[in-house]
Amino acid sequence: STIYDQMRQAKSEKRKLLAILLDPDKIVWENLDNLISKINESPATHVFIGGSLVETNRIDELIIRLKQKSNLPMVLFPGNPSQISKEADAILFLSLISGRNSDYLIGHQVKAAPILKQTQLEIISTGYILVDGGNETAVERVSQTKPLDRNNLDLVLATAEAGEMLGNKLIYLEAGSGAKQSVPLEMIDLVSKKTEIPLIVGGGIVDLLGIKNAYDSGADVVVIGTAFERDFDFFEAAKQHLIENKQ
Numbered sequence: 001s002t003i004y005d006q007m008r009q010a011k012s013e014k015r016k017l018l019a020i021l022l023d024p025d026k027i028v029w030e031n032l033d034n035l036i037s038k039i040n041e042s043p044a045t046h047v048f049i050g051g052s053l054v055e056t057n058r059i060d061e062l063i064i065r066l067k068q069k070s071n072l073p074m075v076l077f078p079g080n081p082s083q084i085s086k087e088a089d090a091i092l093f094l095s096l097i098s099g100r101n102s103d104y105l106i107g108h109q110v111k112a113a114p115i116l117k118q119t120q121l122e123i124i125s126t127g128y129i130l131v132d133g134g135n136e137t138a139v140e141r142v143s144q145t146k147p148l149d150r151n152n153l154d155l156v157l158a159t160a161e162a163g164e165m166l167g168n169k170l171i172y173l174e175a176g177s178g179a180k181q182s183v184p185l186e187m188i189d190l191v192s193k194k195t196e197i198p199l200i201v202g203g204g205i206v207d208l209l210g211i212k213n214a215y216d217s218g219a220d221v222v223v224i225g226t227a228f229e230r231d232f233d234f235f236e237a238a239k240q241h242l243i244e245n246k247q
């Protein structure tokens with residue numbers, strides 16, 4: 001079955017999914033084997049690969065190395081068509097539906113389509129919604145779009161509903177990598193209740209409690225980038241943190 005079918009299945013069984021986001025530019029190559037072991041020891045169910053701007057031309061090599069030692073699905077999460085790699089398993093085919101920059105709504109997708117036709121990649125159409133996380137993040141800067149107001153639940157909901165009606169298979173609520181504030185829990189709750197398709201949430205989630213709260217509010221997939229990038233023992237440390245909180 002496809003990666004998307006597995007996501008649908010997980011959602012229907014209320015099994016929560018966790019993606020580790022790797023920015024190919026931030027890979028310390030000498031340390032890659034260690035990074036992969038830490039991913040394998042973590043509760044991650046998916047690896048997402050990409051970034052708003054990626055300069056390295058070593059994405060293929062990165063994915064080949066990852067696949068040698070990890071069985072997790074490798075999913076591209078590209079900021080632009082140059083980040084397509086045939087070595088991955090699937091691609092989040094994103095449209096930045098919170099913004100009104102036509103390049104990120106349809107322009108890059110038109111450029112990507114003939115390239116994707118030459119690959120076996122599973123294409124997963126994704127309505128990508130940028131929500132204000134309290135600071136200007138790379139997505140906002142690079143896409144030159146304004147995030148949606150984090151208090152405007154109606155607008156975020158209508159955007160997600162439109163994405164679903166347009167045929168998107170996933171909705172991704174994004175506060176931006178390194179966001180000060182992650183996506184509001186009541187927003188996750190509302191969107192998850194009013195749409196049927198799996199919901200991905202990411203940006204600014206830095207501890208296990210943040211992950212748990214997102215799941216409890218209705219996220220099907222949580223994405224962790226910065227917190228893991230800063231500390232490969234994040235998932236160990238996060239578990240510890242939760243135990244300390246209980247005592």
Ligand code: 1GP
Pocket residue numbers: 021174175176177178179201202203204205223224225226227
């Ligand atoms: C960014 O949602 C992801 O696209 C992850 O964000 O780096 O803040 O975890 P963080």
